[in-house]
Amino acid sequence: MRATVWHGKRDVRVETVPDPVIQEPTDAIIRITSSGLCGSDLHLYEVLTPFMTPGDILGHEPMGIVEETGSEVPGLSPGDRVVVPFQIACGGCFMCGQGLQTQCETTQVREHGMGAQLFGYTKLYGSVPGAQAEYLRVPQAHYGPIKVPQGPADDRFVYLSDVLPTAWQAVRYAGVQPGSSVAVLGLGPIGTMACRIARHLGAAQVIGIDHVPDRLGRVHGEGVEIFDLDTFDNEKELLAAVGDITDGRGPDAVIDAVGTEAHGSPAGRLAQQAAGLMPPRWAEKLMHRAGVDRMSALHLGIALVRRGGTLSISGVYGGMTDPMPMLTLFDKQLQLRMGQANVRRWVDDILPLLTDDDPLGVDSFATHRLPLDEAPSAYELFQKKADGALKVLFRP
Template sequence: MRALTWQGTGNVSVETVPDPIIEQPTDAIIKVTSTAICGSDLHLYDVLGMYLDKGDILGHEPMGIVQEVGPEVTHIKAGDRVVIPFNISCGHCFMCSRGFFAQCETTQVTEHGKGASLFGYTKLYGQVPGGQAEFLRVPQAHFGPIAVPEGHPDERYLFLSDVLTTSWQAVQFADVQKGDTVLVTGLGPIGQMSARIARHLGAELVIGVDSVPERLAMARRHGIVTIDDTEIDDVPAAVLELTHGRGADSVIEAVGMEAHGTPFQAAAMTAAGMLPDALARKAIDTVGVDRMGALRTAFASVRRAGTVSIVGVYGGQADPIPMMDLFDKGVTLRMGQAHVRRWSDDILPLLTGDDDPLGVDDLVTHRLPLEQAPHAYEIFKKKEDGCIKVVLKP
């Protein structure tokens, strides 16, 4: 089969690799019909290569048609249309029984002290071959795959794999109440959907911060008040003005370690990515290398006794956090990988009708063949050609 493989920092290519096969009785094989590029894939492309091997298959936002299932997989069968959650969860362990599927104890990568295994996401998370490929082996398929109906194009359901469920969790973790004001930092795919979901669940005012014109325009189409941080020097001050001096009830930080505005940390991150793998891993483990600009905006913009929900991915172990300010303001912090199956049943009914209450049909900007994946990574990384979300078609 053909698959998108990591070949080195800033270098991916589509190669011919062996077809996957059933290895465990809880496995399934799907023929991938659509697979998206996630913003966190860019971390592998640029920064986290020390945790990858040449030839690793990337991608964790796939859906497709079931080809074959192992003997212990009974809730799906050959021919079913399914979405595959990005985290691999058993559904019955201590963590899964409590709804913490991203911490599944059956697939935890204990060697590296990490949570549940993820598709296509480094040795830290199990080095499981990813979904930017023609076919995908799905471990723990007795629980993970989400069966979806016919009647809509893939893109209506595809984002249950990550974007929709991650965004839904971000809003839930932000403790958004009806009538609240919510600030979303970063209007990439996760920020876009977090803002829309916050409005859908009753927020009165949702403010989005970004610098990319196409992202700002997309957010405005869905009733989001936008702040262009290239035009406003002091975003927290602008948020205070919009909230009568109080600050946002909740902030969803959807940027992560790619935030701008912190040149020293940006240089440190780049330098860490250029080191030999062993030294780079040590730097990530012991030195604060994240760009903290978006987090600082979030902390300064939230009201006293408010909540910050961190959904952007961070990789540093020694990042400077303004603990005195957070303690004084009584801020609640919540964060983590999305527990996909915890939220998918709540979201699926919003996708199956003829209406589109979350605006899912207005997210994808580029649909490209899998063979053009290297080009897709480049335009997504550089935000060229109005690129906000790419779906690859194997």
């Protein structure tokens, strides 16, 4: 089959690799019909390279048709149309019972002290072959795949794999309620969808903050009050501007949808680049013990949110020695919630919205639909935020 394969920093290629096969009775084989390119994939393209191995297959946002199932997958049959969550969970352990599928005790990567396995990610999460490919082996298929109706285009359902539950969890973790205010830092796919969900759930005021004109313009047309970072000389000016529209207090909640590759963090960027120049085994040890993130988005969120408010973090961070402004966090009595989205926990809330009325705008959410063979150029396009690239879907 053809698949998107990692070979090094900023080096992904579409190559022919062996077809996946059933290995366990709880496996299924899916023929991929659509697979998304995620902001998290860019971390592998640029920052988290010490944890990658040449030959790793990328991608974790798949949708497709069941081709084959193991003997212990009674709920699926060949021909079923499914979306596959990005994490691999069993559905029967204590953590899954708590709705914490990203902490699944069956698939936890204990070797590295990490949570549940993820498709197409680093060795920290199991190095499970990913979904930017023609076929995908799905472990724990008795629980993970979500059956969806035949008929509507893939765009209606494919975002159940990651974008929708990640944005939904970010908004829920932010405590958004009817009449409340929320600021969203970073208007990539997750941030943009979080704005839509916050408005759908009744937020009276949604504030979007970014520095990419295309992204600011897109959410502005959807009733979001926008602030362009590049129009402010310093953070103090931005805080004052947001304060002016939030009764001088700041928003009730802030969602950090940026994560480790934040704009405007030169020291963190330098440290990440230095790690990328080391021999892989040295860089891996350094990142695992003393890794740092670019923290400007998180620090801005802490400064923006009102006293007693909530900071919800959906952007991926990977540092081990990041400095945190504990004095400010404690003094402002902030609540912090964060983590990978627990996809299955939120599916029942989201599915009723994937109707012909399309209140979340999923049918037109993708900005680029490309054949899989164009994956290398798509990664470069998405990283550079060029050509209005907000969401890319691959069609094998």
